[in-house]
Amino acid sequence: MVLCFPQGFVYSVLPRLFRRFFHFRVILMSWTHYFKIFIALVVIVNPVGAVPVFLSVTDGQNATQRSLTARLTGISVACVLVIACLTGESILKFFGINLASFRVGGGLLIMLMAIHMMQAKTSPSRQTPEEVREAEDRESVAVVPLAIPLLSGPGAITTAILYADREHNILGLTILIGSSLLVGLFVWLVLLLADPVSRWLGHTGINIATRLMGLLLAAIAVEFITQGIAVLLPGLA
Numbered sequence: 265m266v267l268c269f270p271q272g273f274v275y276s277v278l279p280r281l282f283r284r285f286f287h288f289r290v291i292l293m294s295w296t297h298y299f300k301i302f303i304a305l306v307v308i309v310n311p312v313g314a315v316p317v318f319l320s321v322t323d324g325q326n327a328t329q330r331s332l333t334a335r336l337t338g339i340s341v342a343c344v345l346v347i348a349c350l351t352g353e354s355i356l357k358f359f360g361i362n363l364a365s366f367r368v369g370g371g372l373l374i375m376l377m378a379i380h381m382m383q384a385k386t387s388p389s390r391q392t393p394e395e396v397r398e399a400e401d402r403e404s405v406a407v408v409p410l411a412i413p414l415l416s417g418p419g420a421i422t423t424a425i426l427y428a429d430r431e432h433n434i435l436g437l438t439i440l441i442g443s444s445l446l447v448g449l450f451v452w453l454v455l456l457l458a459d460p461v462s463r464w465l466g467h468t469g470i471n472i473a474t475r476l477m478g479l480l481l482a483a484i485a486v487e488f489i490t491q492g493i494a495v496l497l498p499g500l501a
Contacts, residue, residue: 304423309420309447309451311415312473313381313386313477315462318410330458333406336406337451342445344412348420350441353429367492373419377481378481378484381478382479384475386414
């Protein structure tokens, strides 16, 4: 039996179905793009890798003080990322820095951080031994050194600026800012649960998680570098 559809069905219903499917696909691709940005920010902030440092610098604090430190650190990380999203491009323009050059330079910085993470080491761009010793003498460690530069350091700021440059409308920038706020919330939750996370994962588990994040971060760095080179040297694209 052959199914026959009225001509009006073919010319009216089918195009609407295709349009709806295409619209759904565009929305799905958009949300996939923003989920990728959120994951990239989480990877480069790497709150799980910061758990041992957090436990070390808050060793003399009671549970209430440590909870307050975790909350202030999460808020500070979110603020730094949001400020980077909103003002980063303007700062680059003020100093006359080409965005393609910034992509290459930022990609190289992120690659160096990724290499250190794959070796389960803390990159010097995040925190130096001198800063660790200084942190032990501080009464408040939430903003410095936990939020800056350990979590939202040069690499995280660079990533936020580069992703913000891709957003050419208010909706995209708003979603990016929302992603930054979610990263701050995630940092707060991880640090709030630092003790059980440390016991559950252990030193080896944290190192494994850090190495996996370093591998993802290396892929993000390569993406930034190739995008910058494609603009600077279009003949190689």
